[in-house]
Amino acid sequence: MGSKNFSDIKGRSKKMITLETKLEMINIYEEGMRIVNLASTYGSNQSTIGKIIKNKEAIQASKPSKGMTALASGVTSINDKMERLLLLWIKEKKISGDTLTQSVISHKVSAIFADLMEAQRDGGHKGTPRV
Structure with missing residues (x-):
């Protein structure tokens, strides 16, 4: 069901x-x-x-990422945007042939999240953060 x-x-x-x-x-x-x-x-x-x-x-x-069937409780729009931007960045890196490690991905997650939080504090005037 x-x-x-x-x-x-x-x-x-x-x-x-x-x-x-x-x-x-x-x-x-x-x-x-x-x-x-x-x-x-x-x-x-x-x-x-x-x-x-x-x-x-x-x-x-809510617009969950491809393959998601349910949203975890507490998932905000910032988390959703962060996930989408991260997936886009990972695809770009794979296309360019770059090697991705867990630490590189973790650093990028932190950077994307910080950019999104700053954009939210500015009232969204900054637009979508760089990927």
Whole structure:
């Protein structure tokens, strides 16, 4: 159905609802289906569906990287932009034949993040940081 099982610290099984399923739930809700009916359809708690509906703007605005099925909680737009810029930079380096080590990538992550934070403090007037 659109969920993945994993165990939490106490060993209980939890269901993680994929981003695709959350978007589907939001669309069905906006078409008029009630939260109670969504909960029974997807086998989830009503409070879970309510939280998804409450956070629909953030969920709809998220654009996870290719291959991602779910967003980790607490992922901000800065983290998302940083990830996209880093992936672009890595592709450019691979095309040019450069060797990438973990320390080089870590340094680049720090630089991109610092540039994004500075751009946010400046009110976004600086634009997208250099890759």
